[in-house]
Amino acid sequence: MSERPPASTSPATRWLGKGSTTQPLVPSDARSHHRSLVLQALYRGRGLSRADLSRDLGLSRVTISDVVADLVDEDFVVELGTRPASRPGKPATMLDVNREGHHIIGLDLSGLHSFVGVVTDLAGEVIHRAAVDIPRAQGEDAIVAAETLLAELVELAHRPVIGVGVGSPGIVDDRGVVLSAPNFGWRDVPLQARLATASGLPVAVANDADTAVVGEFSFGDGQPDMMLVRIGRGVGSGLMIDGRTVSGARHAAGEIGHVVSGTDDGELCVCGNRGCLERWLAIPRIDERLADPAADRHAVLTEAGRRLGIVLAPIVSALNLTEVVLAGPADTISGPLLTAAQSTMRDRMLPDSHGDMQLRMTELGPDLVLLGAVVLVLRGQLGVA
Amino acid sequence: MSERPPASTSPATRWLGKGSTTQPLVPSDARSHHRSLVLQALYRGRGLSRADLSRDLGLSRVTISDVVADLVDEDFVVELGTRPASRPGKPATMLDVNREGHHIIGLDLSGLHSFVGVVTDLAGEVIHRAAVDIPRAQGEDAIVAAETLLAELVELAHRPVIGVGVGSPGIVDDRGVVLSAPNFGWRDVPLQARLATASGLPVAVANDADTAVVGEFSFGDGQPDMMLVRIGRGVGSGLMIDGRTVSGARHAAGEIGHVVSGTDDGELCVCGNRGCLERWLAIPRIDERLADPAADRHAVLTEAGRRLGIVLAPIVSALNLTEVVLAGPADTISGPLLTAAQSTMRDRMLPDSHGDMQLRMTELGPDLVLLGAVVLVLRGQLGVA
DNA sequence: TCCTTTAGTAAAGCTTACAAACTAAATACC
């Protein structure tokens, strides 16, 4: 046992206490937390009784009864009648979320030619759809188009609307301001505030890829440590770590389109680099290559997938993700491209670490962002999903 | 405005409500939260009064007085006397964390030849050091060595010890079980429980890289969205996102040593792949190359740095990190290697996104893991740092 | 000297949760 010489000067005199000064926690925070827990449990398993909730959540029957009474008053929870008694004791009164009693509006602003929107119930079941064409809409015009679409959806909803979720392209901060969206020429557009004022409803705005990832998580088979890659005109992604989306220090997490893939150059990209992932993988680029009559479709798609795998391997390893989900046109993505991405990624990681790693297509199709927008509302307003 | 055709079958019938059923929130949780807020604020700025705390934290003066009274009773906070009055009104009584009143023990089990440990005060100031040699210690022997070192440090501490923090190599789960640590032949070793039983103190165990990253965050200049790369016998990393460490779905986050860097092959690695990062960057590998009399030192180090940059670019882009910190032998790392890593990384990312990105060496030197271990205790026991 | 300002404490009241006791309604058992 040897005494190590003490360091010349202690480095520990710098500073401590950077933990973000979080909000105080008032009693009513506990109440809303418990409301969320109850709703969460009811969403997950139908036909739970107050006593079941008490056991599952670790709160007393009294408290559960109280919370449930509030939720019933607000029409978020309904009684389903008594459970057929099999054991001794008074039969339980089953509860469920009142899935049809309220509506949610979801907007997807990431389309190329139109903004689309839905009215759903609390289960995410689509009740109405609407869309508005946006031929080269820019700036204020694009904002007005979104407001118009929202107004139309509000008219369609025939139940109280608990909130509006919006997936928007561009970089969106945590207060729903679109810091930049080149497509629309938006800079610092307070989209959340604009839509909230226009509709008088609670509005949540997030980046489209981040919206998609919560959609996949809640309505798809998405796991809590997951990456969702959207392949379309460009390539973007949303990350979920331990069930939370990652927005990044400058709200720009998931921007992998202009990462260089490989060390053998590639085509020149508008960003100035060579071999950007987008240059290999964006749908227009792939289509260009496939348009060449001499092109080998399988080879083109395999190479695109390989380039994706090269970029994914370090990310998946570093974050120890269990799942990467691809979203985009299935006819292009879900063949050799997917296979090549998967094998490339595995070949470039420690074999142990991809034992249960999965790379797959989303099964939610074109409604992914819309469903994610609905989830934004469920999370924000009810603390569910 | 065109109505989109409804999807054939709604995908929204799958399932919702995956949000982890979190714990209920009892009143005492609020109290401990507020204790943390108070301690946090006092750590950050010295000489705050109860009234200052009330204003800063948004809690009433009454509540602050109550919380502070508890903390004074427990000797975690002391009054410093009244502030020289410049304004009208009763002069304030300044408070501070009682930095010398309690001790913390930190252990670093990641050394090649010895386990090292420190006793610090609540400011992280090192009071005592100790170490124990571990010539090829394996299995139970290594555990006993750690227990012995801990016992020695407990003897050295002359104030109440609020807890023990441990940075261990290998994969460590969130209850302090070392799932695997090849160095010691450990599998599923309940290190936290072993040390807690042996010492009778609260013990927190984490992976050494994760420990380092919290050390850098709290005692260094580390930012909340940061990656810390430890370069030594191997290459590992710890990630911090929004002030929280990332442990990964299987507790294996940060394992980037065996990610392939580049698409031009490289040397064969023990893991079976070619061109693993570790093969380029681990200190023994670099030393091997530099030992060749014909080697160009600058070229060797530049190439190592370049390989690091290639792996970092996708990770930094995807997570929108603001900082990557390197830890390891400065004479090797902090020259051409660092420069090459930085420029390579930047060249492979969207120019916008690295505007405020920084790649630098840690300034905490060899005590990084030890200080991180201390932070584990500050976080766990006091909710600070 | 008296007013104003600020710090800190005391008392009362609100919200929330829990424990204990109670009612309701079923099965189990003799």
Added chain:
DNA sequence: GGTATTTAGTTTGTAAGCTTTACTAAAGGA
């Protein structure tokens, strides 16, 4: 069939924790 047992849910009383209001202490300013 009647009583015991079990389970569901509510009523009642109590404790913890926060806030508001009111109070005392101690300073400067007019």
